[in-house]
Amino acid sequence: xxxxxxxxxxxxxxxxxxxxxxxxxxxxxxxxxxxxxxxxxxxxxxxxxxxxxxxxxxxxxxxxxxxxxxxxxxxxxxxxxxxxxxxxxxxxxxxxxxxxxxxxxxxxxxxxxxxxxxxxxxxxxxxxxxxxxxxxxxxxxxxxxxxxxxxxxxxxxxxxxxxxxxxxxxxxxxxxxxxxxxxxxxxxxxxxxxxxxxxxxxxxxxxxxxxxxxxxxxxxxxxxxxxxxxxxxxxxxxxxxxxxxxxxxxxxxxxxxxxxxxxxxxxxxxxxxxxxxxxxxxxxxxxxxxxxxxxxxxxxxxxxxxxxxxxxxxxxxxxxxxxxxxxxxxxxxxxxxxxxxxxxxxxxxxxxxxxxxxxxxxxxxxxxxxxxxxxxxxxxxxxxxxxxxxxxxxxxxxxxxxxxxxxxxxxxxxxx
Amino acid sequence: xxxxxxxxxxxxxxxxxxxxxxxxxxxxxxxxxxxxxxxxxxxxxxxxxxxxxxxxxxxxxxxxxxxxxxxxxxxxxxxxxxxxxxxxxxxxxxxxxxxxxxxxxxxxxxxxxxxxxxxxxxxxxxxxxxxxxxxxxxxxxxxxxxxxxxxxxxxxxxxxxxxxxxxxxxxxxxxxxxxxxxxxxxxxxxxxxxxxxxxxxxxxxxxxxxxxxxxxxxxxxxxxxxxxxxxxxxxxxxxxxxxxxxxxxxxxxxxxxxxxxxxxxxxxxxxxxx
Numbered sequence: 001x002x003x004x005x006x007x008x009x010x011x012x013x014x015x016x017x018x019x020x021x022x023x024x025x026x027x028x029x030x031x032x033x034x035x036x037x038x039x040x041x042x043x044x045x046x047x048x049x050x051x052x053x054x055x056x057x058x059x060x061x062x063x064x065x066x067x068x069x070x071x072x073x074x075x076x077x078x079x080x081x082x083x084x085x086x087x088x089x090x091x092x093x094x095x096x097x098x099x100x101x102x103x104x105x106x107x108x109x110x111x112x113x114x115x116x117x118x119x120x121x122x123x124x125x126x127x128x129x130x131x132x133x134x135x136x137x138x139x140x141x142x143x144x145x146x147x148x149x150x151x152x153x154x155x156x157x158x159x160x161x162x163x164x165x166x167x168x169x170x171x172x173x174x175x176x177x178x179x180x181x182x183x184x185x186x187x188x189x190x191x192x193x194x195x196x197x198x199x200x201x202x203x204x205x206x207x208x209x210x211x212x213x214x215x216x217x218x219x220x221x222x223x224x225x226x227x228x229x230x231x232x233x234x235x236x237x238x239x240x241x242x243x244x245x246x247x248x249x250x251x252x253x254x255x256x257x258x259x260x261x262x263x264x265x266x267x268x269x270x271x272x273x274x275x276x277x278x279x280x281x282x283x284x285x286x287x288x289x290x291x292x293x294x295x296x297x298x299x300x301x302x303x304x305x306x307x308x309x310x311x312x313x314x315x316x317x318x319x320x321x322x323x324x325x326x327x328x329x330x331x332x333x334x335x336x337x338x339x340x341x342x343x344x345x346x347x348x349x350x351x352x353x354x355x356x357x358x359x360x361x362x363x364x365x366x367x368x369x370x371x372x373x374x375x376x377x378x379x380x381x382x383x384x385x386x387x388x389x390x391x392x393x394x395x396x397x398x399x400x401x402x403x404x405x406x407x408x409x410x411x412x413x414x415x416x
Numbered sequence: 417x418x419x420x421x422x423x424x425x426x427x428x429x430x431x432x433x434x435x436x437x438x439x440x441x442x443x444x445x446x447x448x449x450x451x452x453x454x455x456x457x458x459x460x461x462x463x464x465x466x467x468x469x470x471x472x473x474x475x476x477x478x479x480x481x482x483x484x485x486x487x488x489x490x491x492x493x494x495x496x497x498x499x500x501x502x503x504x505x506x507x508x509x510x511x512x513x514x515x516x517x518x519x520x521x522x523x524x525x526x527x528x529x530x531x532x533x534x535x536x537x538x539x540x541x542x543x544x545x546x547x548x549x550x551x552x553x554x555x556x557x558x559x560x561x562x563x564x565x566x567x568x569x570x571x572x573x574x575x576x577x578x579x580x581x582x583x584x585x586x587x588x589x590x591x592x593x594x595x596x597x598x599x600x601x602x603x604x605x606x607x608x609x610x611x612x613x614x615x616x617x618x619x620x621x622x623x624x625x626x627x628x629x630x631x632x633x634x635x636x637x638x639x640x641x642x643x644x645x646x647x648x649x650x651x652x653x654x655x656x657x658x659x660x661x662x663x664x665x666x667x668x669x670x671x672x673x674x675x676x677x678x679x680x681x682x683x684x685x686x687x688x689x690x
Contacts, residue, residue: 287436328434361441363429369554370451376429388433397431402443403421413429 050273054199055259056186056266060164064181066216066231068165068206071096072178079106080124088112088142091169091176097205103155109169109176111142116167120152131167144170146181156203159258159265161186163205180206186267187218187225192248196222199269201256202231202238215241217254219301234331235389236290236322242299246312251276251298278310279345285356285381289324293317293343308350316343321384323357329389330359332380354382363399374399376413422450459514459549460484466521476660480517483650487513490646504565507553512572512647515546520651523664531588531670535581538668543573572644575607582607584669591671593656600648605641612637 074093082092090110097103106119108126115130131147145168152163164184170177187200200218216231216238229237245252251274259268276298283291283305293300295317302309318341321332332355345351362379365372376397378386388394401409425448429441463484467477491506491513498505519526519541526537550569582603587596616633655665665671 323436326435328436330433330436357436359433359437361429361431361433361437361439363427363441363444365425365427365444365446367448372425372446372448374427374429376431378431378433388431388436395432397429400428400430402426402428403423405426408421408425 052190052192052271053257053268054188054190054271055268056188056200058162058266059185059187059200061183061185061228063228063230064166064183065185065229066182066202066204068180068182068204070178070180070206072176074176079108079119079126081127082108083110083115083117083127083130086110086113086115089171091171093176095178097154103205105152109145109171111145111169111171114142114145116145116147116169118150118152143172144168154205156205159267161203161265161267163203185218188269189222190219190269190271192252192271193250195248198222198225201241201267201269217241217245217299219245219247221303233389234320234322234333234387235329236292236320236331239292239299239301239320240294242294244298245271245301246276246298247301248303249310251312276312277347279313279347280308280350281311281343281345282308282350282352283356284352284354285321287323287325287357288321288355289329290322291355292320294320295342296345311345313345313347316345318343318384319353319355321355321380321386322389323359323380323386325357330378330386331389332384333387355384356381359386361397372401374413421448423448455552458552459511459545462545462548463514463517463521466518469521471524472521474660476658477521479654479658479661480521483654484513484517486650487647507550508565508569508572509643509647510553511546511550511569512576512644513650514549515542515544515573516576516648516651518542518545519668520655520661520664523667527667527670531581531584534584534668534670535577538580539574539577542577543570546573568640571608571611572640572647575604575611575641575644576648578607578611579603580668584671588670591662591666591669593652596669597649597652600652601641601645604645604648605638608641608644609634609637612640 072093073096074091076092079092088111090108092108093106095105095107097105102122104122106122106124106126108117109115110117110130114133116133117126117128117130119126120128131150133145133147147167147169150165150167152165154161154163162184163180163182166181166183168179168181170179182202185200185202187198190197190199198218198220202216202218204214204216217240218229218238220227220229220237224237227237229235231238241254241256243254245254253272253274255270255272257268257270259266284307288305289303291300291302291305293302293311293316296312296314298312298314300311300316302311319332323330323332343351343353357380360379362377364375364377366375367373376399378388378397380386396412396415398412399410400407425446426443427446428443430439431441432439463480466472467480488510491509494509495503495506519538522541526534526541528534528537546569547566550566579600583596583599586599586603616637651661652665655661
């Protein structure tokens with residue numbers, strides 16, 4: 001993860017990028033009254049003996065940390081000011097984010113030219129410098145293009161926020177689509193009961209009511225802070241944002257506050273310890289690096305849990321599980337058989353969770369006409385299925401077919 | 417699966433999962449029953465049956481196995497070259513070949529007084545042998561993936577019948593093999609584009625395509641019609657080489673029969689005397 005400085009960026013990205021930085025400054029000035037009021041409500045030290053406040057800093061990563069599917073509204077009417085016409089199809093419209101029309105960004109995409117014009121200051125003038133994407137084939141139709149290093153400013157639940165994203169635009173059919181590979185988040189160092197954590201916020205802005213309902217809380221041991229992460233990688237560095245959090249054996253009330261740091265808006269997280277009734281949960285599997293229980297009274301994070309742990313009483317969804325043992329890691333993927341089953345924890349009898357390692361390479365066989373169809377699954381202790389965590393394309397699992405102990409066929413499984 | 421394998425098979429999945437578990441999974445036993453070969457032989461038994469018909473009871477009729485054998489070999493080669501995913505394409509080639517073989521052997525029965533009626537007879541004959549041949553290659557269990565290919569087969573059956581009809585119309589004056597080949601290729605391309613146009617155009621408009629998409633569709637149509645022509649070509653070559661099948665092709669195309677060679681009139685007797 002690379003942390004970049006604003007001054008450096010402003011020299012590297014003129015035009016629209018320059019606008020991207022001027023705009024937040026203006027918006028900060030316009031909204032400073034609100035922010036200062038919000039900041040004034042944030043204590044710089046723990047509000048009480050059982051509350052911890054962590055100020056978050058803007059952080060940029062080399063790779064995407066969360067994907068946003070951004071709704072697109074297209075239009076045929078030209079904008080007030082448009083760049084010179086380019087050959088091929090021109091797609092114009094608006095990228096819609098939650099938080100009102102002030103958060104929407106008009107755009108004009110020239111796929112053949114590999115150019116994307118964003119109206120970052122929302123004045124209907126799209127004649128600024130475009131973002132550019134490599135155009136490999138100028139003869140054939142362009143179905144998708146990625147525009148990297150796009151800096152935006154958006155209204156979020158924690159105030160005005162900078163966002164760095166790689167924008168992927170698709171045009172396969174009737175309506176173009178847009179996906180943001182967001183490469184920025186907010187993070188800080190949190191100390192709970194003497195243990196250091198990287199705490200942060202990975203925001204989700206495209207939809208919702210503007211609260212943190214779709215955002216993710218980054219919470220992992222401080223020593224893992226430099227490891228790349230993505231909210232969808234299954235390794236559970238992030239969990240759904242919740243105001244009720246149970247971590248490291250303690251329950252916390254979590255608040256996200258608007259904050260000002262060096263004159264720049266930034267969110268802060270306040271953890272206030274709470275007292276809750278606990279029940280016993282027995283975990284039969286091994287190698288659990290992190291187990292997350294959601295859908296209950298608290299979002300429960302259990303790191304390297306022992307065979308028996310205490311969690312707040314209540315009913316939970318099936319857990320998200322990340323396994324790790326001697327450098328090998330895997331994460332639990334949804335299994336149809338698990339859907340609907342809930343885990344009930346009470347303070348009288350222990351609840352049992354059959355999940356975890358060791359993992360088993362499992363194959364099922366069925367017949368389809370002349371073909372013998374083999375399906376592969378990596379199965380855990382409770383029959384749940386896992387996916388190995390690998391960088392890049394993993395080597396596929398293999399199979400061998402024996403007849404009377406003589407190998408008569410072998411091969412690799414195909415993804416699908 | 418090898419066709420010879422039968423009985424309980426032990427299947428093992430392997431994957432290096434490091435310290436999270438052992439590399440080899442437990443053995444799974446599956447009782448495999450050999451698939452019957454009858455469905456695979458069905459189209460060829462049907463061809464054999466057609467050879468028993470009275471007009472085909474000649475040694476030269478058995479040359480029909482030559483183009484059929486070539487096309488079966490090509491379909492297997494295509495599957496081997498392009499991978500297991502291309503086996504359905506091989507099945508289409510084999511099925512169309514079986515249908516064309518049947519039409520060539522049935523041409524005496526299919527020919528009617530009017531060209532269009534002949535076309536209407538060729539169409540069900542070609543479909544009646546091609547489609548069952550295709551289904552039998554799928555061992556009577558059509559997977560959802562096979563339906564688009566079955567649609568392509570249906571279009572190729574119609575395009576081939578239409579091309580034969582139109583080619584007969586154009587070449588009705590005289591049988592010229594090379595001209596016939598060229599016209600058949602062109603007419604196959606036109607037939608494919610006309611028959612496939614509604615599907616392609618709907619897709620293009622749904623995809624908000626532009627002129628380049630249209631050109632891509634034209635190119636795809638030409639490529640598919642080239643494959644279709646490649647299946648037809650061995651039968652055309654057979655018809656050029658074998659007088660027996662040449663007459664069959666002429667019957668299908670309604671080409672005017674070749675006139676007997678013009679003999680010089682005998683000299684008048686008086687002249688001889690002189």
